[in-house]
Amino acid sequence: MTVLEYRTLPEAELDHALDLHYIVFLGKEPDDDVRKLHREILAHCTRIGAYEHGELVGLLGAHPLSLSVPGGELPCAGVTFVSVAPTHRRRGVLSGMIAELWRQCAAAGQPLAALWVSETGIYGRFGFEPATRSYTVEIDTDRPLALRIEPDDRPLRLVPPERAPAVIGSRHAAAREERAGRVARDDFWWRTHILPEADGENDDLTPVRVVTIGDPGAEPAGYVSYRTSCDDEGRGTVQVGELEAESPAVAAALWRYLTSIDLADKVRAWGRPLDDPLLRFAADRDQVRIVQEFPALWLRLVDVPAALAGRVWSAPLDLTVEVTDERLPANAGRYRITTGPKEHGGDGTGLRAEVTRTDAAPDLTIGVQELAAGYLGDIGAAELLRAGLVTEHTPGAAARLERASRTELLPHTTDEF
Numbered sequence: 001m002t003v004l005e006y007r008t009l010p011e012a013e014l015d016h017a018l019d020l021h022y023i024v025f026l027g028k029e030p031d032d033d034v035r036k037l038h039r040e041i042l043a044h045c046t047r048i049g050a051y052e053h054g055e056l057v058g059l060l061g062a063h064p065l066s067l068s069v070p071g072g073e074l075p076c077a078g079v080t081f082v083s084v085a086p087t088h089r090r091r092g093v094l095s096g097m098i099a100e101l102w103r104q105c106a107a108a109g110q111p112l113a114a115l116w117v118s119e120t121g122i123y124g125r126f127g128f129e130p131a132t133r134s135y136t137v138e139i140d141t142d143r144p145l146a147l148r149i150e151p152d153d154r155p156l157r158l159v160p161p162e163r164a165p166a167v168i169g170s171r172h173a174a175a176r177e178e179r180a181g182r183v184a185r186d187d188f189w190w191r192t193h194i195l196p197e198a199d200g201e202n203d204d205l206t207p208v209r210v211v212t213i214g215d216p217g218a219e220p221a222g223y224v225s226y227r228t229s230c231d232d233e234g235r236g237t238v239q240v241g242e243l244e245a246e247s248p249a250v251a252a253a254l255w256r257y258l259t260s261i262d263l264a265d266k267v268r269a270w271g272r273p274l275d276d277p278l279l280r281f282a283a284d285r286d287q288v289r290i291v292q293e294f295p296a297l298w299l300r301l302v303d304v305p306a307a308l309a310g311r312v313w314s315a316p317l318d319l320t321v322e323v324t325d326e327r328l329p330a331n332a333g334r335y336r337i338t339t340g341p342k343e344h345g346g347d348g349t350g351l352r353a354e355v356t357r358t359d360a361a362p363d364l365t366i367g368v369q370e371l372a373a374g375y376l377g378d379i380g381a382a383e384l385l386r387a388g389l390v391t392e393h394t395p396g397a398a399a400r401l402e403r404a405s406r407t408e409l410l411p412h413t414t415d416e417f
């Protein structure tokens with residue numbers, strides 16, 4: 001029987017690790033610029049290598065992230081570069097790397113782990129569950145965008161991507177406070193994940209463009225990042241990356257700008273929040289269409305009590321919750337969640353909770369995976385109860401947990417990693 005060993009992948013093995021990653025992900029080898037970008041990103045991650053007789057057979061990277069949660073933020077391992085050699089699949093390599101990840105999260109004080117999946121069937125068994133969802137929206141631009149509100153008329157400005165973080169960083173930070181599920185961005189993150197010169201994902205797209213709106217010299221009231229592409233017949237598409245606005249009128253002005261770009265007949269906005277105001281102020285829903293809903297950020301509560309105590313709650317709660325967790329038995333058990341008086345600080349609306357272990361009879365039994373679904377404010381315990389995924393021992397307990405978990409705006413993530 002072969003023995004697999006899991007240890008930190010040293011910097012000297014970065015190129016070897018990338019070679020393995022490109023074998024696993026089947027597409028053609030990226031060009032030098034993209035490889036350089038991937039190398040820099042992987043160097044920035046903590047890295048778990050799986051070795052058999054000293055040979056690298058598996059790789060898992062984790063970004064040290066700070067994720068916005070309701071009323072605050074928490075350290076979070078952002079899992080990426082998951083790759084197992086095709087010769088070693090289904091032999092427990094991924095399971096071993098994830099077990100090692102949990103040890104590293106505990107040592108680093110990260111109560112959360114998150115990832116984006118390329119296949120949805122893999123990560124539920126490890127306790128991950130979609131915690132934010134998104135729409136892809138398409139807008140026909142063969143006619144002016146029909147709006148039910150008056151757009152803001154302040155000037156628009158193109159900003160060179162290398163200067164954009166300094167210009168739009170404060171608007172992004174403000175937007176981040178409003179919604180859970182968003183990653184704190186430093187210069188490295190802006191450059192490598194949000195505004196990279198080339199990301200290797202789609203060769204047909206131009207480099208990213210950034211446009212702001214606002215009074216000259218003042219902080220922007222909103223911004224949009226996008227790329228464009230052109231098909232063989234010369235028909236252009238505008239692919240929206242991110243659009244943030246301080247008010248509906250500002251958002252309307254930015255959508256109107258995107259839909260008025262010459263030579264393009266379609267705007268495709270990937271990853272819009274499910275409660276995007278665009279869907280309300282667009283006057284013609286045949287023109288603005290939801291073409292897809294998809295799970296975005298998958299979340300794992302690695303330290304359940306720290307995670308539950310690390311967010312605020314929107315309604316008073318005194319509930320004993322029994323959590324089941326097969327992969328991380330230390331998490332399993334009964335917790336009493338008791339909210340205190342109104343929190344001061346943050347937006348001032350949330351309630352902090354004390355979370356203590358207890359032997360008392362539970363009001364509700366919930367798996368760690370289901371707990372992650374509602375943790376940031378998305379799909380709550382009552383909806384999961386109706387789907388048979390939660391067991392209620394005290395009538396109304398699931399509804400109470402769901403009510404307290406809700407957030408004013410839905411959680412939302414555009415930081416793909």
Ligand SMILES: CC(C)(COP(=O)(O)OP(=O)(O)OC[C@H]1O[C@@H](n2cnc3c(N)ncnc32)[C@H](O)[C@@H]1OP(=O)(O)O)[C@@H](O)C(=O)NCCC(=O)NCCS
Pocket residue numbers: 024025082083084085088089090091092093094095096116117118119121122125
């Ligand atoms: C997906 C991948 C990481 C799985 O690694 P692995 O070492 O084969 O996984 P393990 O042997 O530890 O399997 C763990 C469990 O996941 C299941 N599993 C693994 N890959 C799966 C898949 N693609 N779909 C469904 N289930 C899968 C296994 O059956 C096993 O289930 P069990 O715990 O019920 O027995 C690996 O096959 C790989 O690198 N694939 C190509 C790249 C990829 O898809 N990466 C993930 C991107 S998000």
